[in-house]
Amino acid sequence: MNEQDVPSPIDLCDPRDAQEWERTAQARPGRAEIFHAFARELGALGTRNLTVLELGSGPGFLADYLLGALPGIRLTLLDFSAPMHHLARARLGQRAGDVTHLERNFKEPGWSLGMGPFDAVITNQAVHELRHKRHAARLHTAVENLLRIGSPYLVSDHFFGEGGLGNDQLYMTVAEHRDALLHAGFSQVELVTTAGSLVMHRAT
Numbered sequence: 001m002n003e004q005d006v007p008s009p010i011d012l013c014d015p016r017d018a019q020e021w022e023r024t025a026q027a028r029p030g031r032a033e034i035f036h037a038f039a040r041e042l043g044a045l046g047t048r049n050l051t052v053l054e055l056g057s058g059p060g061f062l063a064d065y066l067l068g069a070l071p072g073i074r075l076t077l078l079d080f081s082a083p084m085h086h087l088a089r090a091r092l093g094q095r096a097g098d099v100t101h102l103e104r105n106f107k108e109p110g111w112s113l114g115m116g117p118f119d120a121v122i123t124n125q126a127v128h129e130l131r132h133k134r135h136a137a138r139l140h141t142a143v144e145n146l147l148r149i150g151s152p153y154l155v156s157d158h159f160f161g162e163g164g165l166g167n168d169q170l171y172m173t174v175a176e177h178r179d180a181l182l183h184a185g186f187s188q189v190e191l192v193t194t195a196g197s198l199v200m201h202r203a204t
Contacts, residue, residue, distance in 0.1 A: 005131040006170045018083035022059040030196025037193045039069040053118045056126025060088030080105035116146035127157040133172045140184030156200040164197045
């Protein structure tokens with residue numbers, strides 16, 4: 001029996017659904033701790049004018065935080081939703097001019113063509129938007145080819161299991177998150193932190 005992708009309950013390309021997601025997302029447990037971990041990990045790289053790609057950037061919450069925490073960071077925000085990019089530009093205000101916005105779908109073949117290399121690639125609460133965990137390793141393989149040698153891929157998403165969320169087709173266990181990164185070709189994968197139902201790994 002073939003595994004089926006898990007349908008999304010909302011259409012993030014619909015401006016109304018995008019605005020509703022924006023309205024409710026900040027209250028979700030663990031987000032503040034995860035944002036702090038992203039800033040800490042990126043700040044430790046110590047590279048001037050750090051080039052960072054964010055996958056599934058949404059309405060710009062993480063971008064806004066990082067631009068405040070790490071002056072000089074150069075962000076590329078990739079999201080398939082035009083309404084999400086619109087919300088992000090509004091959130092970032094004058095700083096939006098220093099950010100590159102790419103309307104691309106990382107579920108589609110060739111989404112990464114012509115991009116990189118980057119000093120880091122980051123993603124938060126977006127891997128499950130592949131709509132089935134079996135697609136994760138393919139995404140991670142594409143990311144590996146966008147990174148400078150030795151640069152980190154910081155992956156945060158919900159996990160399945162105790163303390164996490166309940167759909168074992170959409171969400172991976174903490175161990176499955178690590179295995180997907182190893183299968184994609186990363187040689188070192190380390191657990192950075194867990195917060196609420198979120199887990200973050202660093203892969204190099």
